[in-house]
Amino acid sequence: MARPAAARGLKLVISNPQEWNDQNSCRRTVPTLSLPAAANCDQNNGRSASPNLFDKSPLQGIGMSYEFEEGLCPEDTQSTVSTNSCSPSLTQTSAERALAEYALVEEIHMAQRALDLFLNNRITEARRLLEPNIDTSMYAATAHSVLLYLQAIMTVSAEDAKAASKALRDTQALCAKRCRGRFSRSKRTEEQVHAELCHAECGLMLSALVLSEDPGLTALVKSGIRFKSSHSTYQTCANILRERAWHNQELRRHFESGVRLGTGSFNLIFSCVPSKHAKYLSMVGFSGQAKVGNAELKSGADPGALRGAMCALTLIGWETYGKIMLGSGICDVDFAGEVLSPLMRQYPSGAVTLFLAGRVAQLRGQFTEALDYFNRSMRAQSEWKQYQHLCMWESMWCHCFTLNYLPAAELAHALYKENQWSKTTYAYLTACFLLMLNQQEAKLNGETVTINEMLKEVIARKQKIAGHTIPPEKLAEKRYKRYIEQEKDLVFPAFEMSYVWGGMSALHQRPDIVQDILAIVDGKIAEIGPGGAGAKKGKGSSRIHSDSIFTLKFFRGVCLAYLNRVEEATGVLDEIVNAEQHISEDKFLCPYASVELAQMFLRMDDLDKALRYANRAMEFKNYFLQAKVELRIGATIEMIEEREESLLKSPLEEKSSSNEFYTPPSSPEP
Known part of the structure; x- marks a missing residue:
């Protein structure tokens, strides 16, 4: 008897379990893939228009059966049925995989809706959408954990940190179940590779929260282990x-x-490591370049992708904060504005986008516009104080830069009363602004x-994180002692x-404001005396410390x-560079003076002098803020x-090393 022709396709029928047909019977059917009627692809945005798969009512009691062409049994089928790009792919031996991929797309769409709600200031609604599904949907669990993580970072509360850590660990456990073991990359399903990615994201956030729960050495080691595990998983995902x-x-x-969000973030993080430590980290597989990180985040900032907005926000955050606090202090504010523009169009009233718009305006020296954006951002949402x-x-800093010290003092005092991050820093800043006003007391x-x-x-509220006093608090403590010494x-x-x-x-x-500040400094120097005459080098009868003169x-x-x-x-800063003994x-x-000279000559394209002063700055050792200065x-x-x-x-040319963080090219088309 002649063998029947190969099957042209497979029909997947979604039906009630009581109506299942005998899968061993061979009947002629149309070679199609049938999913619920609501699952038709929306041709406008490429997303499925199907109902939420995690809402139990639509799928309650649903089963599935396979129907093959006449004369062909299931074990004989090997070919692949392809569907349009909006539907799950299907092999004749794994129809369950098609439904799993379809369900995974629905999970991602739910997370996208939650992200949209969050960026539109509807935080409670985002939680309500996610919470019913956190035990079954890895993307709902991941998105919910991100919300708890952000809350814990902002509140600096031990209770919030524990709640976020528990959620992240539970999400990792759920992702581990979805992975269903380790297979070769080619044999992993889409569901499994996405589970790997979510697991890595949670590990990275968890490594930061471990220190909040326990600032001791043990927690530091645990945090390092989790960080390395997340880094390795991202490398695996990059290869996939x-x-x-x-x-x-x-x-x-x-x-x-x-x-790309993960690889870009890791590259930016490791690019901040001082060179003397980077060589040791490279021995265990850690290294990165800021250029690579920027390129990855740019590629990942796809408006239609789930993490596209996060890539854009990370890129803006790095440009407006990372480069200034952990880098050279010079940022490309115009580029940050370009990346922010699409987000402002999408979320014009979002608290996050308004805040970043304010930060961009601030770095452009547009302090009035920045204050307006910050005020609008505060009014946009009230759930997260x-x-x-x-x-x-x-x-507060906008008021300070425009020399309006009283409103700056009021904001610093309000932060001291309401925020838990660093009471010492807020108290010190309140005192600083009152000193700038020459007022011993004020109504705030x-x-x-x-x-x-x-x-x-300042002394009473000191705290330690990971066993160390944070630099702003250490500086505040030093200045309190100086305050006493200087009467x-x-x-x-x-x-x-x-x-x-x-x-x-x-x-x-803002050269106009710089000119005003210069006038204030010159006035103070004149008040003290030419060359700081009478200033003391240590403790003594003179009122002003010699270091204050150099400041x-x-x-x-x-x-x-x-x-x-x-x-x-050059004359003034050179004097500071050569005054180490005094x-x-x-x-x-x-070293700060030497860096300022290096950057001044860099702006003039006098690169020989710029490099000479930068290398001179690196020669200074054993001083306060050394790690921060060396980053710069x-x-x-x-x-x-x-x-x-x-x-x-x-x-x-990109540096190449066997220990470099691997950055993949765009994945090939199937």
Whole structure:
């Protein structure tokens, strides 16, 4: 008897279990894939218009059966049936896989809806959408864990940290079940590779939260282990993206945005590691480049992908905060504005987008516009009070830069009362602004506040994270002691704290304000006396500490550099660079002055002098804030090298190493 012709296709029938047909019978059928009627593809946006698969009522009692062509039994089928790009792919031996892929797409769409709700300030609605499904849907569980993680980071509350950690661990356990064991990359289903990705995302967030629960050495080791595990899983996902032949392009698109978010973030993180530590991290597989990280995040910022918005937000955050606080202090604010524009169109009233618009305006020196954005962001949502505190923090610096110290003091005092992040820092800043006003006390938010009581809180409210005092609190403690030594006086305290935070980079665009600050500094120097005559080197009868004189001279040099008065700036800052033997405590002024000179000459394309001063800055050792300063030095040297290559019209070649974090190209079309 002649063998029947090969099957042209397979029909998957979704029906009630009582109506299942005998799968062993062979009948002639139309070669189609039948899914629920509501599952038709929306041709406008490429998403399924089907109901939520995790709403139990639509699928309750649903079963499935296979119908094969006449004369052909299931075990004889080997060919693949392809469907349109919006539907799950299907092999004749794995119809369940098609339904699993369809369900996975629905999971991702649910997470997208939750993200849209969150970015539109509807946080409670986002939680309500996700919570019924966190035990069954890995994407609902991951999205819900992200919300709890963000809340824990903002509140700095032990209870919130524990709740977020539990949610992240539960999500990892759910992802592990969805992986169903380890297989070769080619044999893993779409569901399994997405489970790997979600597991890696949760591991990265969990590594940060472990320190919040326990700041001891044991927690630090645990955090490192989780961080390494997440890093390794992202490497695996990157290889999967490169090597896998994807049947469902929508799932590939979402997966790629997640991989690029992870690889980009890790590259940015490791690019901040000082060179002296980077060589040790490379031995265990950690390394990264800021250029690679930026490129990955740009590629991942696909508006239609689940993590596209997160890639864009991470890119903006790195440009407006990462480069300033952990890098050279120089950012491309125009590029940040370009990345933000599509998000502003999509979420014009979103608290997050309004805040970032305010930050971009602030870095452009548009302080009035920035204050307006921050106020709108605070009004946009009231569920997360701590988010409003972030807006208050940036508004405080806008007032400081425009020399409006009283509203800045009110915001600092409000943060001291309401926020738990660092009471010491807030108390010190409140005192700083009152000192800038030359007022020993003031009425702030309806309460009488004095400098003395605020500075006492600096000592009383100190805290340690991972066994160490954070730098702003350490600086506040040093300045409290200086305040006592100088008979209750400090020199230019608010702008000193601003400079340490990297905030003064916003003044590059405002020479008018820089000119006013320079006048204040010159007036203070004149008040003390020519050359700081009578200043003391240590404890003694003179009122002003000699280091305070050097601090004033340093800020004078910075202002001159911002005003492009090169010769004057070089003379003043060179004096600071060569004054290490005369500075008793604030030795960080010397490398900072050298970096300022390096960046000034970099702006002029005098790269030889820029590199010389950058290398000179690296020679200073054993001073307060050394790790932070060395990050800035390293980033400045990298900028000089890139500029040299640019002037030579030779693109900078990527460094290659067996320990480099692997960055995949776009995955091939199936």
